[in-house]
Amino acid sequence: MSKVDLSVKIGDLYLRNPIMLASGTVGYGSEISEFTDLNTIGGIVTKSLSLKPRKGNPPQRIVETPAGMLNAIGLANVGVEEFIKSKIPFLKKFDVPLICNIAANSVEEYVECTKILTSEETIKAFEINVSCPNVSEGGLQFGNDVKAVGKVTEKVRAATSKPIIIKLSPNVSYISDFAEVVKKEGGDAVSAINTLVGTTFDINTRKPKIFNINGGLSGPAIKPIALAKVLEISRKVDIPVIGSGGIMNWKDVIEFMIVGSCAVQIGTLNFIDPTAPGKFVKKLEDYCLKNGITKISDLTASYLID
Amino acid sequence: MFIIESPVVEVKILQDNIFLLKIHCPEIASIIKPAQFLNIRLSSQSYPLLRRPFSVCDVEGENIYLLFNIFGEGTRILAGKSNGDLIDILGPLGNGFILNDDYETAVIVAGGLGSAPFPFVTRALKDKKEILSFVGGRTSKDVITYGMKNVFTTNDDGSAGFKGTVVELLNSKIDELEKKNIKVFGCGPTPMLKALKEFCVKHNFVCEVSTECAMACGFGICQGCPIESTSNSEKYLLVCKDGPVFNVQDVVI
Numbered sequence A: 001m002s003k004v005d006l007s008v009k010i011g012d013l014y015l016r017n018p019i020m021l022a023s024g025t026v027g028y029g030s031e032i033s034e035f036t037d038l039n040t041i042g043g044i045v046t047k048s049l050s051l052k053p054r055k056g057n058p059p060q061r062i063v064e065t066p067a068g069m070l071n072a073i074g075l076a077n078v079g080v081e082e083f084i085k086s087k088i089p090f091l092k093k094f095d096v097p098l099i100c101n102i103a104a105n106s107v108e109e110y111v112e113c114t115k116i117l118t119s120e121e122t123i124k125a126f127e128i129n130v131s132c133p134n135v136s137e138g139g140l141q142f143g144n145d146v147k148a149v150g151k152v153t154e155k156v157r158a159a160t161s162k163p164i165i166i167k168l169s170p171n172v173s174y175i176s177d178f179a180e181v182v183k184k185e186g187g188d189a190v191s192a193i194n195t196l197v198g199t200t201f202d203i204n205t206r207k208p209k210i211f212n213i214n215g216g217l218s219g220p221a222i223k224p225i226a227l228a229k230v231l232e233i234s235r236k237v238d239i240p241v242i243g244s245g246g247i248m249n250w251k252d253v254i255e256f257m258i259v260g261s262c263a264v265q266i267g268t269l270n271f272i273d274p275t276a277p278g279k280f281v282k283k284l285e286d287y288c289l290k291n292g293i294t295k296i297s298d299l300t301a302s303y304l305i306d
Numbered sequence B: 001m002f003i004i005e006s007p008v009v010e011v012k013i014l015q016d017n018i019f020l021l022k023i024h025c026p027e028i029a030s031i032i033k034p035a036q037f038l039n040i041r042l043s044s045q046s047y048p049l050l051r052r053p054f055s056v057c058d059v060e061g062e063n064i065y066l067l068f069n070i071f072g073e074g075t076r077i078l079a080g081k082s083n084g085d086l087i088d089i090l091g092p093l094g095n096g097f098i099l100n101d102d103y104e105t106a107v108i109v110a111g112g113l114g115s116a117p118f119p120f121v122t123r124a125l126k127d128k129k130e131i132l133s134f135v136g137g138r139t140s141k142d143v144i145t146y147g148m149k150n151v152f153t154t155n156d157d158g159s160a161g162f163k164g165t166v167v168e169l170l171n172s173k174i175d176e177l178e179k180k181n182i183k184v185f186g187c188g189p190t191p192m193l194k195a196l197k198e199f200c201v202k203h204n205f206v207c208e209v210s211t212e213c214a215m216a217c218g219f220g221i222c223q224g225c226p227i228e229s230t231s232n233s234e235k236y237l238l239v240c241k242d243g244p245v246f247n248v249q250d251v252v253i
Helices: A079-091 A107-118 A146-159 A175-184 A220-236 A250-258 A276-290 B073-079 B118-125 B166-172 B174-178 B190-203
Strands: A008-010 A013-015 A019-021 A043-045 A062-065 A068-071 A098-102 A123-129 A164-167 A189-192 A196-199 A214-218 A241-244 A261-266 B002-015 B018-024 B037-041 B052-060 B063-069 B086-093 B105-111 B130-137 B151-155 B182-187 B206-210 B245-247
Touching (some): A008 A261, A019 A276, A043 A123, A068 A220, A107 A123, A107 A146, A146 A175, A175 A189, A189 A220, A214 A220, A220 A241, A220 A250, A241 A250, A250 A276, A261 A276, B018 B073, B018 B086, B052 B073, B052 B118, B063 B073, B063 B118, B105 B166, B105 B190, B118 B182, B130 B166, B151 B166, B166 B174, B174 B190, B182 B190
Parallel strands (some): A019 A261, A043 A098, A098 A123, A123 A164, A189 A241, A241 A261, B105 B182, B130 B151, B182 B206
Antiparallel strands (some): A062 A068, A068 A214, A196 A214, B002 B018, B002 B086, B018 B063, B037 B086, B052 B063, B206 B245
């Protein structure tokens, strides 16, 4: 038995520890399970699901940038129906909370997806993606509009009794305004942050390096921005924040918790070292023991600012 | 599939800007197949951040070989490795060439660095099939024939023996090829693979090509490396997981 209580509660969602695997970086769990025992992870968030399958963007979808990467996958996914049929049976084998990420073009589609999925017992919570920068409809069209985020939250809230987490965009002036409306409309938590809009061009061809022109920037390059956004929400709004953005090691996890995260999501790192998140758990426990912390949740928003 | 740190045995310059790296890695050497690939982490810091994919060039006992040129920061780091340095390898990844089906002559077609997987193919087919190798490059420095046999070469100015593309070279031998029961194995830049597909479709030759695409993970989770399928326009295939080797009939090149 661990001497430190690593568990985290987000509404009715219980996580055995604060390490979650971020949407779009673990597929539907099968590939990553070859590297990490999913039963040791706090929770996994599926690739964004839409009502119908999406093909996604043509290549090139990915390019490396200084200390980060741009992606414009375009929400390629199997669709809700195929997910239930062919992906859930595999995920059922693990004792890990499954959080379904939903992406949609309209409020109605968000609601429809949630209604279909909510009866699946394996799904413990929903993460609503209102912030994908890589699709022409939906995504940021919602994520940049406080009223639209409020509306999506309200309608999805009415469609499920399971915890709902709204994944917020950093591409806004005040992210706390969005967290505020999520809280007001009955959301259980927010994830902060999704990727930042970025681009890069080839100086010889003068063409963008990715097909979509813009992509979402992730990786260590965005960590200071993500920390600032989490801190902003934490200081202004009383809502659980799941922190993400460029976490590369266990110390980053602690830092995200100190600025206000109750849990964290590991994303880009899964592409580079899919074994890393599983190894963080022991390191977090060691840190807590060394610092006299008996409940890791005490770290959340434990910042000292004069 | 492993993530493993394995020591460099030797780094040598094959020609001009072309390097050959020998790594002692029995775990992967014992299971990897020709044209499968490895995704290599070149820095524990933030740059280069992502792993870089390399086709396996050859396997000899417990050692694996990679062939590459210095193209960016990642390959510069790799070329600077010394004996004993550890390389962080994820692999083996993807699907290799199908070498043992019903044909008598393997026709290898390589353009530039597309020669990389063929020393291992040549080794695997030794004493089993006849091999004819067609190798091209822009300049004579780009023509890489390392580890191959029965080689015909070409480049843009003709100084490598034939003047033209590698598919034009292949076409010049069409009478001979049509008399044989052949299977074509190709690897090289996309325009070359496109021309090779047209050539093989026209002459009804079975052909597999090893493709490439920018990718992050190499094992299917980033979805970064789509390739258009000929049978299902609603869904992309992934170069990393469904490929990198495809029958030319199955993908749009």
